[in-house]
Amino acid sequence: MEKSNAVVIDPDPKDRAVLKSALHAISNYNKIFQAKSIRDCLSLMKEEESELLINFISYEFPKEEIGRLVAQGKSTPGGVDSAYVIVFKSDEQDSGTIARSLLDGIDGxxxxxxxxxxxxxxxxxxEKLKKERRQxxxxxxxxxLVEDTLATLDEVAARKLSGASPGEMVKRWKNQSDSIHYLDAELLPYYFKVLxxxxxxxIPFAYHEKKQKTEESRLQSESRKNPKIGASPVSVMNRIKAIRGR
Incomplete structure (x- = not known):
């Protein structure tokens, strides 16, 4: 089983040691870091190798400081997917105190x-939250990435249709396409899910098949009257929007 890291954030070294010792009784953990302040914890989170499963945050810190840790921590390599848990001492466990402490972003x-x-x-x-958040x-x-690539392709087609040069848009589209082409194997299931x-x-084909055939017949009829219509490139994103709206 893959082991994870955790951090205990508490200004009291004895309280940090007690919780760290208790966590060692669980086999899920690899490293258990200690931080005496919110600032120290944020510094730890900026290190990618510190990727954390849980941040155990002492209730003794001001609510504003805890809120800052949650908000800023979720944008760091170490805290982006981790859980944020408030730690109460034995004399702070009344329901009113607990309810008041559960800020947005606190998981338990x-x-x-x-x-x-x-x-x-x-x-x-x-562990469940981390997996869901990462996914x-x-x-x-x-x-x-996929939608941005389609939007760039749409812009290239639109410029060609108007007779203008696509210029740097072609290079941008190629770079985006290369990013998709070289996606890591573990990301491919997400890519196919998005597609x-x-x-x-x-393309709700079964429901709109008749309407699509009618539209195709109309376009063919118009293209015979005006050959330029049949020769025009189709805007990828506009085509998708048109089909969605039927």
């Missing part, structure tokens, strides 16, 4: 004294 909480069961449960939740992030990136979604949205 643990309360001292720590049990192996509670830490294992929050670890399992973090969502990669899918959005691949989708942006299937675009095709499902753009």
């Amino acid at each position: 909480f643990v309360v001292a004294p720590y049990s192996v069961e509670s830490l294992a449960k929050i670890t399992k939740l973090a 969502s992030r990669i899918e959005k990136t691949v989708k942006f 299937m979604e675009l095709c499902d949205e753009a």
